[in-house]
Amino acid sequence: MGVKGLQHFMDRCCPEACVTVNLREMARQLQASTTAAHPSNPTLVVDGMACLRHWYSCKDWVCGGQWKEYLDILKSWVEAFTSTGIRLVFFFDGVVEEQKRQEWVKRRRRVKGEISKVFCHIKEHGDQPGRELFCLPSGLATFTPFALRSLGQEVFCSVREADYEIASYARQHGSMGILGEDSDFIIYDSAPYLSVAKLRINSLTTVMYDRQRFCQTIGLAVTQLPLLACLLGNDVVSKEKMQDVRNDAMTAYRKNNPVPHYGAPQGQVVLAVSQLVSSLWSIEENETELVPQSLNLSGPSRELLKKGVCSYILPGQKAFKLCETVSLPSAFEKYVSPEILKACREKHAAAEGFMVYTVLCVGVTECSNTLEDEEDSELMPQALVYKPCRQFIYGLLLLLGHDGSTVDLPAIREWFVFPGNPLKEPDIVHPVPLSLSCDEPSLDLLWFSTDPEVSALRLKAFLTIFGCPEFSELCGVIEDSLLAALCLTTYLVLQVQTLSLEDVDSYLSQAVxxxxxxxxxxxxxxxxxxSSRAVQLGSLYVRGLSHLLGANCASGCPLPSAALMPWHSFDGRLFHSKYLLAHSGAEKIELLDHNSSSLSLFLQLTKKLTETCSMRGRVLQSRPKAPQPHPKITTQARYRDRHSGWAPRGGECWKQRGETAGGHRQGRGWREREEERRARREYESTDRPWGRGGHRGGGQHFHECHKGETQNTSYPSKPRGRAYNNRGKYQLAPRWPQPPAPGT
Structure with a gap:
């Protein structure tokens, strides 16, 4: 993020502009200047996304996250500031602007390569890599705003570029500073920029990058910094686009400075471009345009540069009137009421919602990298596992009360990172109708009605999205967080045919x-x-929690958001320990820490799950995958681990069942099945009479099923073997079949 090389230049070449400051002292000085007429409450605006890597200091990160510990860390961090009278205001990215999409894609590809190295290390060494390969646990950016809100903090989610909203808020409210790690905050004419990377939380000291001193060093005014930033290259104007301008600037600089003051090449570039910008304004003293005419550029390059400069101009600045104001988007306003859109924006901005705003108002959803093993041919990527769920969420938001016409159906653009997806363009995904009753309710009814009967309808909508509406009878009987865990695990079993009884035991025992x-x-x-497989299963579960959150928001919040937070139903180390136990043949009571009441609750949950899956033709099987100890584990360590209860039981039985040492089943992987599914889709869309006409998303199938004949395409009514299940689970238009009538 930010201006390429600018902060490094300041650190190396402008030490006078990098000032060590004490935040307690800054706050004390502000409080001392407070009068009744001019109250001054020291406020620090925090770039939440920039802080995630610093906040997550837990020992484990590869297993899916140590969420309870993470919550404790956040609490201590917040208290370090609030105890000194500093008010914190947090901002998180709420959207990815299209002008920055390519930069987003570039970063995702880079992280994808790092994740491959992580799994190579786990398979080779059997332990977690060092910090040099550190990756944030999946879902950390999604759940951290909720964590901070639970701690009583003020949190905002951006409706445009978060950096811009942070700088705007800080300028408008006269904040004492912006705490982040982005050189763009040097360019914005806003509050002082304070480095979170150099923050020492115990002493509350950090480095302030002084905008005024920096300008004095390079000979520019603060108002000229946006043009400098764009010519150097940023997220809007790529470095390559302005290469010719920089080359010309360097030629002129070397001619005027045969012995440059700064030896580093990047330092010379910054000074050269600064001299160019300064000369442009000296030539045209009355310049009223954002990009001086004397800068020789083509029409498209000039427009791109103008857009880049505008991205730094804040409300209240003189040049703001020269920039076009961006109105809030409403991608699907003809499908929902104005009241829905208003509530959607308000909840999003207050960090109280998830997924709903980007779907209804932007028409886009995205998901960053997940810890997934590209070499694993057995487990599907989370993006594909949860695609049916998302389609139902889209259907609930956009098609509830729809007349059923397949003409002009909305489509969502999905940018999801997963193995095999080159991210060259978004996936176009169509919503799938969600059948709740004969008399379909409206989205306004679900969201705004106070009728007690609607509460049951909200819960039904939520559970139906995950294929388990019968779980409504458990609401109020078990804790909401356990209901969420049961719902999610059931969905995974129905969607991922390679999940075993041991995997389910691992998920549910750790939740209990x-x-x-x-x-x-x-x-x-x-x-x-x-186990590399357990690492992937942990991330898969946490990504599922975010889908639970999205479905809950779309359904009118039948469950409290707190119940869907990972610190109430998941811990990476705990899950991993249960996985090793379950796959080594441990007894159920051992999985439940020898606690009889926990065992009773666990058995109740597993019974409900197996009954529900059985009604849909999905029968769980035992397929233990006992991991092999790595050579580096000493004999002494093996003895200790065997007595701690994790060691494999039953000798070589698990190998004799046909499992590979790496934990993969022999046979077709998800990639091969996905290719078969795509080929079948092409055939059905061209050669079948019912497939012609460009129909997508399963709308026709939905209407046929409601003519009185219940069909089941997602799961067979009776188990038909692995090949059938492998074909059936990739239906483009997912539907949850109704359970058979009693006596059938």
Whole structure:
């Protein structure tokens, strides 16, 4: 993010502009200047996305996240500021602007390569890589705003570029500073920019990048910084676009400065472009345009540069009137009421919602990198696993009360990172109708009605999205967080045919046990080794929690958001320990920490899951995948681990069942099945009479099923073997079949 090389230039070449400051002292000085007429409350605006890597300092990151410990860290961090009287205001990215999409894609591809190295390390060494390969746990950016809100903090989610909203807020409210890690905050004419990377939380000291001193060093005014930033290259104007301008500037600089003051090449570039910008304004003193005419550029390059400069101009600045104001988007306003759109924006801005705003108002959803193994041919990527769920969410938002016409159906553009997706263009995904009753309710009814009957309808909508409407009878019987865990695990079993009984035991036992464990107890869990498959299953679960959150928002919030947070139903180390136990043949009571009440609750949940899956033709099978200890584990360590309960039981039985050492089943992987599905789709759309006409998203199938004949295409009514299930689970238009009538 930010201006390429600018902050490095300041660190190396402008030490006078990098000032160490004490935030306590800054706050004290502001408080001392407070009068009754001019109150001054020291406020620090925090770029939440820039802080994530600094906040997440837990020992484990590869197993899916130590969420209870993370919550404790956030609490301590916040208290360090609030105890000194500093008010914190947090901002998080709410959208990815299209002008920055390519930069977003570039970063995702880079992280994808790092994730491949992570899995190579786990498979080779059986442990977590060092910090040099650190990747944020999946979902950290999604759940952190909710965590901060639970701590009583003021949190905002941006409706445009977050950096812009941070700078605007700080300028408008006279904040004491912006805490982040983005050189764009040097360019904005806003509050002082404070580095979170150089923050020492115990002493509350950091480095302030002084905008005024920087301008004095390079000979520019603050108002000229936006043009400098764009010519150097940023997220809007790529470095390559202005290469010729920089080359000309360097030629002139070297002619005028045969012995440059700064030896570093980047330092010379910054000074050369600064001299160019300064000369442009000296030539045209009365310049009223954002980009001086004397800068020789083509029409498209000039427009791009103008757009880049405008991205730095804040409300209240003189040049603001020269920039076109961007109105809030409403991608699907003809499908929903103005009241829905208004509520959608308000909840999004207040960081109270997820997914709904980007779908209804922008028409786009995206998901960053997930810890997924590209070499694993058995487990589908999370983007494909949860695609049916998202289609139902889209259907609930856009098609509820729709007349059923397939003409002019809306489509959502999805940017999801997963193995095999080159991210050259978005996937076009159509919503799938969600059948709730004969008399379809409206979205306004679900969101705004206070009728007690609507509460049950909201819960039904939420559970139907995940294929388990019968779980409504458990609401109020078990904790909401356990209901969420059961709902999610059931969905995964129905969607991922390669999940085994041991995997389900791992998911549900850790959810039950987590309720009784403190963050300190969770940190003390020792893992004798890591399984790459368990790492991927952990990330898959956490991504599912974010889909639960999106479905809950779309359904009118039948469950409190707190129940869907990972610190109430998931811990990476705990899950990994349960996975190793379950796949090594441990007894159920051992999985439940020898707690009889936990065992009883666990058995109740597993019984409900297996009954629900059985009604849909999905029968769980035992397929233990006992991981092999790595050579580096010493004999002494093996003895300790065997006595701690994780060691494989039953000798070589799991190998004799046909499992590979790496944890993969022999046979076709998800990639091969996906290719078969795509080929079948092409055939059906061209050679079948019912497939012609460009129909997508399953609308026709939906209407045929409601003529009185219940069809089941997602799952067979009786188990028909792995090949059938492998074909059936990739239906483009997912539907949850109704359970058979009693006695059938």
């Amino acid at each position: 046990c987590l309720r009784l464990k403190s963050s300190q107890e969770l940190q003390q869990i020792e893992l004798p080794m890591l």
